[in-house]
Amino acid sequence: MPAARKIAFLASDTALSQDAKQALEARYGSYAPEDADVIVALGGDGFMxxxxxxxxxxxLSVYGMNRGTVGFLMNAYAEDDLTGRLERAEAAVVNPLHMRATTTEGKVVEALAINEVSLLRAGPQAAKLRILVDGRLRMEELVCDGALLCTPAGSTAYNYSAHGPILPIGADVLALTAVAAFRPRRWRGALLPKSAVVRFDVIDPDKRPVMADADSRSVANVVSVEIRSEPDIAHRILFDPGHGLDERLLREQFT
Incomplete structure (x- = not known):
């Protein structure tokens, strides 16, 4: 990207992140996000x-520097040559998912998710879900602890922990992954085109309550959740050369 003249530093609440913010602002100046050319986020993946x-x-493009734990979406922290790193940075473009969740009370909640939209059981019994893709019934009943739909950027997060596939960042596909599927036994999910509209209907929501979550925005007692990619919104994440999402996704598969 072109050399950034105005940098907005945003930091998580941890002392490590706040100390880094203070040191970087003293060295490179401080601008409000609305007046900046680029945003530097200091924290972990959640804060990113x-x-x-x-x-x-x-x-604006966002360049993360890791002051958290995993830092999959972040670059290594260093105070030197930040403007040079921003000038040389490579961009990965990510389209979020749009979630439309309807609750047992008829309330409709909409939210965006950069990583994934997940449905999880909210009671002692397994969830029962019906799955439709583009309006066509694909699974009459999935008995499970939950299920999720993720973007390529989110495929190494919760999806990977649930034994879902890692997706190349440029792939026009989404991963639908089951969480502890009881029936069909060992069903791991499906790969769907990015244009697919996925709907989960909750079977017997009073006896088997389910919550939905879009990048940590939770909705309790859902009866249906519709998810689709949002191509009109594009997030630009900046990475140091040779350490972009494509390389990280490949490296993760050989670790």
Whole structure:
């Protein structure tokens, strides 16, 4: 990207992140996000997602530096040559998922998810889900602890922990993954085109309550959840050369 003249530093609440923010602002200046050319997020992956959601309307690229734990979406932290790193950075473009969840009370909640939309049982009994893709019934009944639909960027997060596939960042596909499927036994999910509209209907929601979650925005007692990719929204994540999402996704599969 072109050399960034105005950098907005945003940091999580941890002391490590706040100390880094103070040191970087003293060295490179400080601008409000709405006046900046680029945003530098200091924290972990959770804070990176939070930053991307919060600054979506600004259309700015976000460069993360890891002050958290895993840091899959982040670059290594260093105070030196930040403007040079931003100038050389490579961009990965990610389209979020749009969730439309309807609750047992008839309330409709809409939210965006950069990583995944997940449905999880909210009681002692397994969830029972019906799955439709593009309006066509694909599974009459999935008995499970939950299920999720993820983007390529989110495929190494919760999806990977649930034994879902890792997707190349440029792939026009979404991964639908079951969480502890009881019936059909060992069913792991499906790969769907990015254009697919997926709907989960909750069977017997009073006896088997289910919650939905879009990048940590939770909705309790859902009866149906419709999910689709949102191509009109594009998040630009910046990475140091040779350490972009494509390389990280490949490396993860050989670890």
């Amino acid at each position: 997602l939070q930053t991307m959601h919060a600054t979506q309307a600004l259309g």
